[in-house]
Amino acid sequence: MKFMIIVKATPESEAGKMPSEQLLTDMGKFNEELVKAGVMLAxxxxxxxSHGARVQFSGNKRTVVDGPFAETKELIAGFWLIQVKSKEEAIEWVKRCPNPMDCDTDIEIRQVLEDDDFGAEFTPELREQERRLREQM
Structure with missing residues (x-):
């Protein structure tokens, strides 16, 4: 099972405040643990x-909105993509993580959809196309 671990933004991260050397060191150690355990994919x-943009969709219309965006608590400051056996294992990894923002923050854990999650609508032809694309990546 793949999980995206989403680090929520804070007012500090949105202001462009970089992590301390100590936090970078701690995060590097945590990332090493993930890699050594064979669970870290990215x-x-x-x-x-403020450096980003959003493309808003309304039917066939596309509107580009430049950042910054107001709802800091809904923004993402970083992520991990991990592969583990269960949601419980993903939670245990996140609980071991140093506080990535060095302040009050949340980390969200979301399972990545896999082929079988799409049901019959994901036809054999679409599955084959997806397999080919993944090979090319």
Whole structure:
């Protein structure tokens, strides 16, 4: 099972405040643990939303909105993508994580959809297309 571990933004991360050397060291150790355990697939921090944009969809219309975005608690400051056996295992890994924002924050755990989750609508042809695309990546 794959899980995306989502680090929520804070006013500090949205202001562009970089982590301390100690936090970077602690996070590096945690990432090493994830890699050594064979569960880490990816992980990155993100620039503040002031450097980003959103594309809003309304039917066929597309509207680009530049950041920053007001709802800090709904923004993402970073993520890990891990592969573990269960949601409980993902939770245990997150509980071991150093506080990534060095302040009050939340980390959200969301399971990544897999082929079988899509049901009959994900036809054999679509499955094959997905397999080919993954090979090309």
């Amino acid at each position: 992980g990155e921090g993100l620039h503040p939303s």
